[in-house]
Amino acid sequence: xxxxxxxxxxxxxxxxxxxxxxxxxxxxxxxxxxxxxxxxxxxxxxxxxxxxxxxxxxxxxxxxxxxxxxxxxxxxxxxxxxxxxxxxxxxxxxxxxxxxxxxxxxxxxxxxxxxxxxxxxxxxxxxxxxxxxxxxxxxxxxxxxxxxxxxxxxxxxxxxxxxxxxxxxxxxxxxxxxxxxxxxxxxxxxxxxxxxxxxxxxxxxxxxxxxxxxxxxxxxxxxxxxxxxxxxxxxxxxxxxxxxxxxxxxxxxxxxxxxxxxxxxxxxxxxxxxxxxxxxxxxxxxxxxxxxxxxxxxxxxxxxxxxxxxxxxxxxxxxxxxxxxxxxxxxxxxxxxxxxxxxxxxxxxxxxxxxxxxxxxxxxxxxxxxxxxxxxxxxxxxxxxxxxxxxxxxxxxxxxxxxxxxxxxxxxxxxxxxxxxxxxxxxxxxxxxxxxxxxxxxxxxxxxxxxxxxxxxxxxxxxxxxxxxxxxxxxxxxxxxxxxxxxxxxxxxxxxxxxxxxxxxxxxxxxxxxxxxxxxxxxxxxxxxxxxxxxxxxxxxxxxxxxxxxxxxxxxxxxxxxxxxxxxxxxxxxxxxxxxxxxxxxxxxxxxxxxxxxxxxxxxxxxxxxxxxxxxxxxxxxxxxxxxxxxxxxxxxxxxxxxxxxxxxxxxxxxxxxxxxxxxxxxxxxxxxxxxxxxxxxxxxxxxxxxxxxxxxxxxxxxxxxxxxxxxxxxxxxxxxxxxxxxxxxxxxxxxxxxxxxxxxxxxxxxxxxxxxxxxxxxxxxxxxxxxxxxxxxxxxxxxxxxxxxxxxxxxx
Numbered sequence: 001x002x003x004x005x006x007x008x009x010x011x012x013x014x015x016x017x018x019x020x021x022x023x024x025x026x027x028x029x030x031x032x033x034x035x036x037x038x039x040x041x042x043x044x045x046x047x048x049x050x051x052x053x054x055x056x057x058x059x060x061x062x063x064x065x066x067x068x069x070x071x072x073x074x075x076x077x078x079x080x081x082x083x084x085x086x087x088x089x090x091x092x093x094x095x096x097x098x099x100x101x102x103x104x105x106x107x108x109x110x111x112x113x114x115x116x117x118x119x120x121x122x123x124x125x126x127x128x129x130x131x132x133x134x135x136x137x138x139x140x141x142x143x144x145x146x147x148x149x150x151x152x153x154x155x156x157x158x159x160x161x162x163x164x165x166x167x168x169x170x171x172x173x174x175x176x177x178x179x180x181x182x183x184x185x186x187x188x189x190x191x192x193x194x195x196x197x198x199x200x201x202x203x204x205x206x207x208x209x210x211x212x213x214x215x216x217x218x219x220x221x222x223x224x225x226x227x228x229x230x231x232x233x234x235x236x237x238x239x240x241x242x243x244x245x246x247x248x249x250x251x252x253x254x255x256x257x258x259x260x261x262x263x264x265x266x267x268x269x270x271x272x273x274x275x276x277x278x279x280x281x282x283x284x285x286x287x288x289x290x291x292x293x294x295x296x297x298x299x300x301x302x303x304x305x306x307x308x309x310x311x312x313x314x315x316x317x318x319x320x321x322x323x324x325x326x327x328x329x330x331x332x333x334x335x336x337x338x339x340x341x342x343x344x345x346x347x348x349x350x351x352x353x354x355x356x357x358x359x360x361x362x363x364x365x366x367x368x369x370x371x372x373x374x375x376x377x378x379x380x381x382x383x384x385x386x387x388x389x390x391x392x393x394x395x396x397x398x399x400x401x402x403x404x405x406x407x408x409x410x411x412x413x414x415x416x417x418x419x420x421x422x423x424x425x426x427x428x429x430x431x432x433x434x435x436x437x438x439x440x441x442x443x444x445x446x447x448x449x450x451x452x453x454x455x456x457x458x459x460x461x462x463x464x465x466x467x468x469x470x471x472x473x474x475x476x477x478x479x480x481x482x483x484x485x486x487x488x489x490x491x492x493x494x495x496x497x498x499x500x501x502x503x504x505x506x507x508x509x510x511x512x513x514x515x516x517x518x519x520x521x522x523x524x525x526x527x528x529x530x531x532x533x534x535x536x537x538x539x540x541x542x543x544x545x546x547x548x549x550x551x552x553x554x555x556x557x558x559x560x561x562x563x564x565x566x567x568x569x570x571x572x573x574x575x576x577x578x579x580x581x582x583x584x585x586x587x588x589x590x591x592x593x594x595x596x597x598x599x600x601x602x603x604x605x606x607x608x609x610x611x612x613x614x615x616x617x618x619x620x621x622x623x624x625x626x627x628x629x630x631x632x633x634x635x636x637x638x639x640x641x642x643x644x645x646x647x648x649x650x651x652x653x654x655x656x657x658x659x660x661x662x663x664x665x666x667x668x669x670x671x672x673x674x675x676x677x678x679x680x681x682x683x684x685x686x687x688x689x690x691x692x693x694x695x696x697x698x699x700x701x702x703x704x705x706x707x708x709x710x711x712x713x714x715x716x717x718x719x720x721x722x723x724x725x726x727x728x729x730x731x732x733x734x735x736x737x738x739x740x741x742x743x744x745x746x747x748x749x750x751x752x753x754x755x756x757x758x759x760x761x762x763x764x765x766x767x768x769x770x771x772x773x774x775x776x777x778x779x780x781x782x783x784x785x786x787x788x789x790x791x792x793x794x795x796x797x
Contacts, residue, residue, distance in 0.1 A: 043336040044154035052383045056155040056162045060179040061369025064380035069153035069164040078135040081373040082275035084450040085130045085226045086234030090457035092435035095122040103521045112531040126458035132391040133226045136206025157362040160315040180311035183299035188267040198262040214252040239271040240292035270295040321410030322738035326350040326731045337682040360700025374417040375402045379693040395468030396446040396525040401694040404701035407482040422472045428454040441502030444468035461538045467549045470500040477556040481742040484765040494560045501557040516582035518542030525608045529599035542596035544584035544611035554578040592632040605644030607651040616657045619711040649679035649686035653698025660705035660726040669728035710741035719743045723773040762787045
């Protein structure tokens, strides 16, 4: 249902961009205009990858691969979204419910040591590893030397294709790798400039728990089951490889395919698993090998040109919706790793910053498409059987950050897997709410995975937190704000929100000192404070982030109910509870307090900045309606940074978004530069360390926030669209097209010499437009489907 929104056509965007580009010609340099070609959105290198974190990612949402680009022995590492080791998983227990009641009393009484002792004793242990796992590797072995001429390895973001090209003995060899969402296969296309020069051997393997054998005269099949040494038996899989050639021959020798003397060859790889989206505990009984064969035969029967053209068209339908030019001298003719090295040595490369923005959009398209699982901690790319943090779904910021750029950069469909995932969490979330807390509704702790389990567990510092589900529900309401899809709101958004609100209605308790409702006991994600006795503690009642998320859920629920015309006993209870909710306070030092009391911070530079949720991604505090809270939040972030904060990639990305909401473009850009210098790998993957993809997505969202904001307002009053709210001096001239704003608007912006030169806005829903730039604010009635142009002073053109 949510996909209905994203029907704006490529023709419309191309027409508007053509006209807009002509209007920009005066402001933009010739070099900048030339940079709008597709080569601008290409990562490229002059040498093969020597390790996994240098390889280049491709994906179609379900299947992924990392392409190394080696000459003599190529490795293409393979992934499939649902390949997870299995249960047992942490289970809810009545012990938690009993301990929660006692721990609340102890915390209110100030007995922090006893409170932590009681609550820790009740939590079930962490069960690990139970990881998402690599599908394995496709190896291609050639009778070629490692050293060749004119070598180039690239990833074209605009075509979603990895290409390796080189010359040897007068022959130019080209290898293209892509994962097409149309045919649902990974394709490897190998060609040479002279006939009969394509010869190689292909094999499939993985680190453990697999069996490979030939199938027919042109294929291999690999089968197995995700597990950890005979334990945690999980998803079963079959991966099948099929080869076709133009000229030459295909033979099977042992467990290898041999292609000999071909003019060109194409490999198709399909994968099927027994993972059941509807009920992961009941694996599918389908014939996985037959499913692979059917997929391969359909793809291989089509002309390769049609396969490529359809793949590129399907990708561009999403990717081309948003373009960006940040001005400055374009350096697309320099290798990407050289450009990044120059930045790490003190340089500034705004072209690389624009490329990194589009890379985030590319990664989301490639790892999260309609009908797939959501992007995990590594998107869809994982070369291990035991990945860091299991490559799972951390819902105390990481999964949510993955989807921050979806709506605003025109990738609304790509958020659909998140919405479906949150909906599928409800049954286990209800079970955990009832058993762990005696509450209605649904709940999730800080993490989950393909098995959708939902309970508090492990160590208190990270495991005793109940807001993962509540935070995730924000994305469904934001989808409605951007799209106006009332059917989605009624059938999926509001039911999901109601489950979160029901849980909070039962979970909140009255603070004996104030009479206000507080959430707890729980942590402020992964952080500690020093108690009155000088010892480290993590649990509190009414931690700021907890209260902010509850406020957000209640507010979103009431807004959704208003849009749907729902006014019943439940909404009255939500409104009454929100009115009684304890709200975060400003401390004596002017900073926003992280906990309900002015505890001293054990780690002043902690990576999580949880108590600023209400600034971003929340919208409880903004510069228009709550300037005092924004001032306090700014002091908070300055203090955190002065003590070493932002040292992880995703944390730095979050900070970019904070400074964008503060309206400080230069500080936002300072953190962009720091992200590139300290937390970006040569293939532009974000580095926690280790690699985590959330920083890539958070960065892209942050750049969008610097150029357009629309979070002030609501569905009833409308939204304030603020143009260039945090434009840095490093981007004096530029343009962006295809940004989305709440209220159903598509926004194209141009600027020169640090000032707005024009804006073009298309109204999708016909709602009133409130447009702001600096001190200029105008209101404009709109009609659905109409486009409106304004100049630098917001006078309509």
